Amino acid sequence: MAQKKGAYTVETVHKAFEILEFLAEDRTDATLKSIASKFDLTQNKTFRLLATLCESGLVEQDKASGSFSLGINSFALAQKLVGNSNIISIAHPVIVQLAKKHDEAVYMTIIKGDDVLFLDMADCDQQIKAEPLIGKSFPYFTNAAGKVMKALESAEVIEWLKNKKYGKSHNIPNSDSLASELLEIRSNGGIAIDTGGLGEGLISVAVAVKDYAGHVIGAITMHGPSFRLMRDRIEKEIIPSLLEAAELASQRFGYMPA
Numbered sequence: 001m002a003q004k005k006g007a008y009t010v011e012t013v014h015k016a017f018e019i020l021e022f023l024a025e026d027r028t029d030a031t032l033k034s035i036a037s038k039f040d041l042t043q044n045k046t047f048r049l050l051a052t053l054c055e056s057g058l059v060e061q062d063k064a065s066g067s068f069s070l071g072i073n074s075f076a077l078a079q080k081l082v083g084n085s086n087i088i089s090i091a092h093p094v095i096v097q098l099a100k101k102h103d104e105a106v107y108m109t110i111i112k113g114d115d116v117l118f119l120d121m122a123d124c125d126q127q128i129k130a131e132p133l134i135g136k137s138f139p140y141f142t143n144a145a146g147k148v149m150k151a152l153e154s155a156e157v158i159e160w161l162k163n164k165k166y167g168k169s170h171n172i173p174n175s176d177s178l179a180s181e182l183l184e185i186r187s188n189g190g191i192a193i194d195t196g197g198l199g200e201g202l203i204s205v206a207v208a209v210k211d212y213a214g215h216v217i218g219a220i221t222m223h224g225p226s227f228r229l230m231r232d233r234i235e236k237e238i239i240p241s242l243l244e245a246a247e248l249a250s251q252r253f254g255y256m257p258a
Contacts, residue, residue, distance in 0.1 A: 212254030
């Protein structure tokens with residue numbers, strides 16, 4: 001039995017998803033006429049739906065047969081979804097143990113272009129804590145996770161910042177200062193500490209996670225109020241734990257240090 005559609009749903013979007021699901025069955029008879037018939041649509045409306053999906057790369061048409069199939073962007077999207085799911089499933093037990101050990105919020109983050117996505121979270125039991133960041137994105141230069149991932153990802157970013165070819169176009173307040181900070185992170189073993197970037201009185205500490213090829217695929221970040229994340233505690237307790245956790249997570253992703 002079909003599910004009742006909500007009051008705020010868009011019928012055209014529903015049809016587009018139904019067509020994508022239909023094409024995902026690897027059909028050879030997915031012509032304009034057959035798709036229109038299958039979903040009880042006019043050929044004109046079906047053509048416009050398919051043209052939109054083709055323009056986005058989610059669907060493509062074989063010129064010889066006229067049959068439609070899933071496009072390359074559908075597979076790329078699926079890979080991204082699977083990739084993020086794997087990151088969560090592999091890294092989650094690691095960040096849970098960190099959160100329990102230190103009773104502070106811990107996140108698994110990934111970088112998307114110039115933004116950091118807080119992908120997964122293990123919360124703490126503290127009465128006073130920062131607002132949850134899970135599912136939120138921030139410019140990489142505003143937080144420790146973004147800085148550590150960019151610093152280890154490529155030296156080109158630092159060179160661009162030095163030459164001021166990158167900072168102005170990306171709304172970076174002080175590219176010289178950021179370049180120096182990223183260089184320091186690269187030289188100190190990939191540890192980043194940020195104060196106030198994600199809110200007044202808040203500190204985040206981050207270390208990178210790598211995959212089997214040695215590529216940075218994310219960062220583990222501890223985030224909390226500055227009155228608990230004091231320098232002595234960060235240096236003696238938190239950084240060693242984060243490094244150990246990042247090493248364990250990286251090993252689970254197949255990373256083997258040289």
